[in-house]
Amino acid sequence: MTIQVNQRANKIQSNPAFSIKVHSVPTVKCVSCTQKRYCLPSTLKQHEINPLESIVDHTLTVEKRESLFSEGQPFDSVYIIRTGSFKTYTIADNGVQNVIGFHQAGEALAMNGISHTQHRSTAEALERSSVCQIPFTKLEKLAIAQPELQHNVFHIMSREINKEQAMLTLLSSHNAEEKVATFLFVLSQTNKQRHMSPTDLYLTMSRGDIANYLGITVETVSRTITRLQEKDILHAENKAIHIIDLEKLKAISNVASFTM
């Protein structure tokens, strides 16, 4: 069993599923990138990937707590996460942060800026992360020349719309336990898709961020996780979550729309 751990997993000795990994950031070509099939090149042929690579900057890394881009900054590029994870948020008039989403390797960032000249949210790294930067006007030009690439961009944007619609449903019609269970179950499925353990999760975000995202308070998140532990559904040790009974978790979350 090969487990890729790209999350911030240093200092976790208690759980053998998490290995220590030093972040080196070589210039990874699309062809050899592990995210290839979730990313823009997904259905492209080799000769189509080359021109794409030439417009992509593969060298960007973002330190933990650093922002890749901020709300209000001029929009010119979209990004794909190669390793690591991000949260995106907006700041309300009263200064309160609103977490819009968490984003794992392979996911696109800044797609919401296309319809504006400015970024509509801030993307902050939850751990040391590496991203590919794609100047959007260049991408548009290339997408004209490559129908398949155009299709993939549409595809990725549509996927984002679906993801958010599923989230709308979760927020509007579920109680705290269902929200937390769904959050963890989706994370588990995301890991599974990426050939990582679906039962051993490492939460790169704080309880506060989770609470904000799910529209509940930190205290409720904490209490809910404790309750899920008492029901022997999972075991939580700080940011490391071990899911004992995935089926029960799924049953509580009652997700249909999240099976993307």
Next chain:
Amino acid sequence: MTIQVNQRANKIQSNPAFSIKVHSVPTVKCVSCTQKRYCLPSTLKQHEINPLESIVDHTLTVEKRESLFSEGQPFDSVYIIRTGSFKTYTIADNGVQNVIGFHQAGEALAMNGISHTQHRSTAEALERSSVCQIPFTKLEKLAIAQPELQHNVFHIMSREINKEQAMLTLLSSHNAEEKVATFLFVLSQTNKQRHMSPTDLYLTMSRGDIANYLGITVETVSRTITRLQEKDILHAENKAIHIIDLEKLKAISNVASFTM
């Protein structure tokens, strides 16, 4: 003052802002369509619009309570609302309906189906409505030939992502009064953009739909509207809402992200 009323406004005599309108559905060409500037042709030149028109079916009308498309049906087209309004929803495993959004004239439908072979939601007309149907593969082909059209499709999809992200914020961090106030304020802004009265709204959707959408109960919606009346912020007569104090409404809703 010219007020265009494309909502279901029959039988409302009590409020002079709503005039009776018979729905005739001629084949409206894009060039003369009132939604042109919100729609795919927005930035296109005349000679670019013609080929677009040739792939669009302008003749579709949908009766109240009828579905334009349903969750699970094969996806092949996207739609733009020409007149009328829709709600989109999904059905959960337990059979419960989850309202994802309300859609007015000029807005696109089915963008979430692009990343799947099937529609991901059901679109039900809230009143007699007319739509333009655009076969998606044809649109993709045309978008390759017309860079400006491609750009507009990206733009429309991005706008949808923004709309949903604003909704996520509303659902996760606001109480019932803020939710209802925001809902009404956004509707007011939407009307204003379309050169309709920002103070006289006609709600084409039921209280139940609003409640479902906002993640609260019908009773709470009802009570909240009553409270807003007591505060002299608006006057409600069934589905007709007259906003007395738009500034106060805006203050309660505290929306920043909804100013699209």
Next chain:
DNA sequence: CGCCATGTTGACTGACGTCAAGGAAAGTGG
């Protein structure tokens, strides 16, 4: 005209928020 879906209001309840305290982890500087 009568029926059924929709909307309003009231009384009561409970899930989650708020406030508060204490402990654990992580960041900081010597």
Next chain:
DNA sequence: CCACTTTCCTTGACGTCAGTCAACATGGCG
């Protein structure tokens, strides 16, 4: 590497906003 500070997390006690249940009013539709 160790003290110190700060941030994060957990737990408890209590309050409250919105949900639930119920009754009744209203209006659209056959």
